[in-house]
Amino acid sequence: MRTAHIEVSGLTMAYGEYVVMRSLNFAVRRGEIFIIMGGSGSGKSTLLRHLIGLQAPAAGTVYFDGHDFWRASDAERGRLLRRMGILYQSGALWSSMTLAENIALPLSAHTQLTPKEIAELTSLKLALVGLAGFENYYPSEISGGMQKRAALARAMALDPEILLFDEPSAGLDPVSARRLDELILHLRDSLGSTVVIITHDLASILSIGTDSIFLDTETKSIIARGPPRELLKTSDQPRVQDFLTRGQVLASTSSSRSSARRRL
Ligand SMILES: Nc1ncnc2c1ncn2[C@@H]1O[C@H](COP(=O)(O)OP(=O)(O)OP(=O)(O)O)[C@@H](O)[C@H]1O
Numbered sequence: 001m002r003t004a005h006i007e008v009s010g011l012t013m014a015y016g017e018y019v020v021m022r023s024l025n026f027a028v029r030r031g032e033i034f035i036i037m038g039g040s041g042s043g044k045s046t047l048l049r050h051l052i053g054l055q056a057p058a059a060g061t062v063y064f065d066g067h068d069f070w071r072a073s074d075a076e077r078g079r080l081l082r083r084m085g086i087l088y089q090s091g092a093l094w095s096s097m098t099l100a101e102n103i104a105l106p107l108s109a110h111t112q113l114t115p116k117e118i119a120e121l122t123s124l125k126l127a128l129v130g131l132a133g134f135e136n137y138y139p140s141e142i143s144g145g146m147q148k149r150a151a152l153a154r155a156m157a158l159d160p161e162i163l164l165f166d167e168p169s170a171g172l173d174p175v176s177a178r179r180l181d182e183l184i185l186h187l188r189d190s191l192g193s194t195v196v197i198i199t200h201d202l203a204s205i206l207s208i209g210t211d212s213i214f215l216d217t218e219t220k221s222i223i224a225r226g227p228p229r230e231l232l233k234t235s236d237q238p239r240v241q242d243f244l245t246r247g248q249v250l251a252s253t254s255s256s257r258s259s260a261r262r263r264l
């Protein structure tokens, strides 16, 4: 059996005395688009911070490819972190730098590539997210959806095996949000990355999510796991059903998906 790409084992997350979630156990398989769901304040961003080394567990640990992230040396942890690309919710790009300079930053910091090679790679990454020719634009000169795609290009600069996103579609109009979904699917398929997404966006959850967990504030635990579409059909947890059935979910999902496809 292959090792899970990410395994969270007995993870308790706390701020001082205040416990956010207790003894979380779950695994993310390679190539999944794994959705972390849960109400506001349930600990989704906190969980992400534990996955990327910004916050240490109160108990338990996280394994990447079987390597114990929190018991690793600093050097080993640094090597594991370089295999991840992170798209933060806000302030994703440096506003004083062009798109090319933004994407070149991780490449010049972490590789021995020459400036010419970096410029070529930067253009390639921008082309991958549909922004060929926008090298010399500043973030303020492009739309919100284009900024998200540029930030995605930067997250992918070092060819990460794992992409992590905190609310990628927040602040985007529905069409741009659907285009971002299509792009995430495309990147997963072409690069073979594993994708972990925190999102409230039901259209995204139901259309691209292949697996998920639901963090429940009341019990401080995971109360549902599995493909979101399956959970919608089978979960008998009222709070999970509430989360997955807000508004006219299914109707708007299918119509916005087809309109997004028409515009691609
Ligand atoms: N720096 C902090 N210090 C103390 N408590 C914090 C801190 N950051 C978050 N918390 C608390 O931890 C809990 C989880 O917060 P977190 O930001 O992870 O939630 P979330 O699921 O990401 O919420 P949202 O959907 O609103 O982004 C909340 O009760 C929050 O008040």
Ligand SMILES: [Mg+2]
Pocket (backbone or CB within 6 Å): 044, 045, 046
């Ligand atoms: Mg959050």
